Amino acid sequence: MTRNDKSPIGAWLVGSRGSIATTVVSGAAAITAGTAGAVGCVTELADFASAGLVPLDRLVFGGCDVVTTPLRKRAEQLASAGVIPAHVGAAVGDALDRAENEMITIAGPGTGVPQRVRADCLIKALADFQARTGCEQVVVVNVASTEPTPDSDPAYQSLQALEAALDTRPDVLPPSSLAAYAAFRSGHPFVDFTPSVGARLPALDELARQANLPYAGNDGKTGETLVKSVLAPMFAYRGLDVRSWYSANILGGGDGATLSDSEACDTKIRSKASSLSKLLGYAPESTVRIDYVADMGDWKTAWNHVAFQGFLGVQMKLQFTWQGCDSALAAPLILDLVRLAAFAQQRGESGPLSEFGFFFKDPVGDGDDSRLSGQYDRLRAWVAGTPAPAGTAS
Numbered sequence: 554m555t556r557n558d559k560s561p562i563g564a565w566l567v568g569s570r571g572s573i574a575t576t577v578v579s580g581a582a583a584i585t586a587g588t589a590g591a592v593g594c595v596t597e598l599a600d601f602a603s604a605g606l607v608p609l610d611r612l613v614f615g616g617c618d619v620v621t622t623p624l625r626k627r628a629e630q631l632a633s634a635g636v637i638p639a640h641v642g643a644a645v646g647d648a649l650d651r652a653e654n655e656m657i658t659i660a661g662p663g664t665g666v667p668q669r670v671r672a673d674c675l676i677k678a679l680a681d682f683q684a685r686t687g688c689e690q691v692v693v694v695n696v697a698s699t700e701p702t703p704d705s706d707p708a709y710q711s712l713q714a715l716e717a718a719l720d721t722r723p724d725v726l727p728p729s730s731l732a733a734y735a736a737f738r739s740g741h742p743f744v745d746f747t748p749s750v751g752a753r754l755p756a757l758d759e760l761a762r763q764a765n766l767p768y769a770g771n772d773g774k775t776g777e778t779l780v781k782s783v784l785a786p787m788f789a790y791r792g793l794d795v796r797s798w799y800s801a802n803i804l805g806g807g808d809g810a811t812l813s814d815s816e817a818c819d820t821k822i823r824s825k826a827s828s829l830s831k832l833l834g835y836a837p838e839s840t841v842r843i844d845y846v847a848d849m850g851d852w853k854t855a856w857n858h859v860a861f862q863g864f865l866g867v868q869m870k871l872q873f874t875w876q877g878c879d880s881a882l883a884a885p886l887i888l889d890l891v892r893l894a895a896f897a898q899q900r901g902e903s904g905p906l907s908e909f910g911f912f913f914k915d916p917v918g919d920g921d922d923s924r925l926s927g928q929y930d931r932l933r934a935w936v937a938g939t940p941a942p943a944g945t946a947s
Contacts, residue, residue, distance in 0.1 A: 561613045563688035564891045565679060565741070567732045568697030569616025569656045572806060572851050573746075575627045575649070576637060576880040577696075577887045578614050582648030583641045585610040593885035595911075595932075596892050604936045606892040615655030615682045617675065618697075624649040624656075634850050636880050655682055668726060669719040675735035683739075692894045693736035693743045694887055695770075698811040700727050700749040702819070708756070712763070715756035730754055733768065737761050742894040745770030746887060752905075753917055762904050767897040769890065769909040770917050775882035776875050777802060777855035778828065778914045782925040784859075784871070785832035794862040797838040798829060801856045805849030806879065828914060831923040853879050886912055896936070908935035 566574040583589035591597040596606055628649055632642040657678050659671075683691050708718035708725050715734075718725040726734060729749035736743040737752075737760045745751030745768075752761060752768040761768050774782065777800060788795050822841045830836040859871040890912060897906055905918030911928035922928060930942045 559611075560689040561611045561686060562607045562891065562895050563682060563686055563691035564612055564614050564616075564887075565682060565691050565693045565736075566614065566616035566887075567693065567695040567729070568618055569614075569652075570618040570620050570622050570624060570627055571696060571698075572627070572631060572636065572880040573696045573883045573887065574614075574616060574618075575624055575631060576884040578624060578649055578652045579628055579631075579637050579641060579645045580884045581609055581612055581614070581888060582645035585648075586644055588644045589638075589641055591885070593882070594888055595886070596889045600933050601936055604896065606896055609888060609892075612888070612891060613655070613686045613688060614652040615686070616652075617657045617659050617678065619659050621658055624653045631851065631880065636851050636878055655686065666723055667720055668723055668731065672719060672731060672735055672738070675732065676739050679735060679739040679741065690895045690898060691739070691741045692891045692898075693732060693739075693741050694891060695729050695732055695743075695745045695747055695749065695751055696883070696887065697728065697732075697747065697749075698807060699747050700729055703727050703730075703750060709754040710756060712756045712759040715754075715760075726754075730757060733757050734760065737764050737766055737768075740764060740766065742766055742898050743768040743770075744890045744894055746773040746883065746890070748772035748915065758904065765901065765903045767894060767902045767904065767906050768917070769894060769906040770913060772914040773883050773886055774912060774914045775879065775886065776853060776877050777857065779925065780855075780857075780873065780875055782828065782832065782923060782928075784873075785829060786924045786926070788859075788861060789833055795833055795837045796860045796862055796868075797840075797858075798860075799839075799858045800841045802841070802843045802853065803846045803849060804843070804853035804879065805845065805847050806851045828923040851878055851880050853877060893936070908932050 566577065568574055580589065584591050591609065625646055628637055628642050631637045632639055679691060708714045715725065727750055729745060729747065729751040733743045733752040734757060737757065743752050748771055751770050752758065753771065822843060829839055855875040857873050861869055861871065863869055890909070893909065907916065907918035908931055910916035911925065911932045934941045
């Protein structure tokens, strides 16, 4: 498809009144107004300057959430916590109100109501958003809370089976997958920034390819795993033998509260642990812990202890601590992913965007290269339309 360079592109955020979404909308407005720079936005780097990506000031925001706290109020809370600087919060109130006007509140599922009803409501909401804003394209991004991994279901195996189940069952798809279904049925790309299942079901992959739509995910790589994707290759390149890698994470906020549920936490831990054996070429003893500490608020701390063996069997250790603000780390990447997913749709790509592995802990459709440097080279080559550099996954 071709895009009118003056037309806005919509970012429909699932979990639109949460901390990440509020920071995304606030950040885009602040950059547009000139009150903040685009620090942390990969697509603002010189390597992507000639790609013709949609300018940040052409993004418009909407979305859905189960909570009702207005964006302006949530931004005030984040400013009090030091997540959004006070001068930014004071300058973006009107932008937050505009986005709030494009958001819907989703009630809990009705007892015995086929999930088709919920799907049709989301599809209508997306169509209304596109019509009101005049967007030629909309990218749907899931930034809602992590879900437990669903059990296997025959309805997931083919689009025909899924469509039949939606007509009769109230709880076929988890919320992230229902959002992906609504996106694809509406003609929009889908990005899952969470470790939830999202579009990673055979039936949804079939739907995306049938509709000639791209999708990407899963689980944004913003902190500890980002560091691992740089450090682990160092051991491999030097021939140093990692014996064990222990990771302890503490975080607060809504994400931390969600992960205090053991099933949701297991989903997150599997995502965080998935890349280590790929990075090293073998699987050392490895433990990942995630603990909820309410007092942390929107901040997170990760401490890692790495035991490794060097020449003549000498035992050595590396320890590092990562402390960051989850929303401030994630928000610029959401802006990147909206721009890049829209770009992929314009180029007629469909199915999983494995070139987006640079942004994710457990990327869909990715090859064997989990090194941050290799993933960056691959993303850069994809945007430029050139072959992936030698040594990166194809």
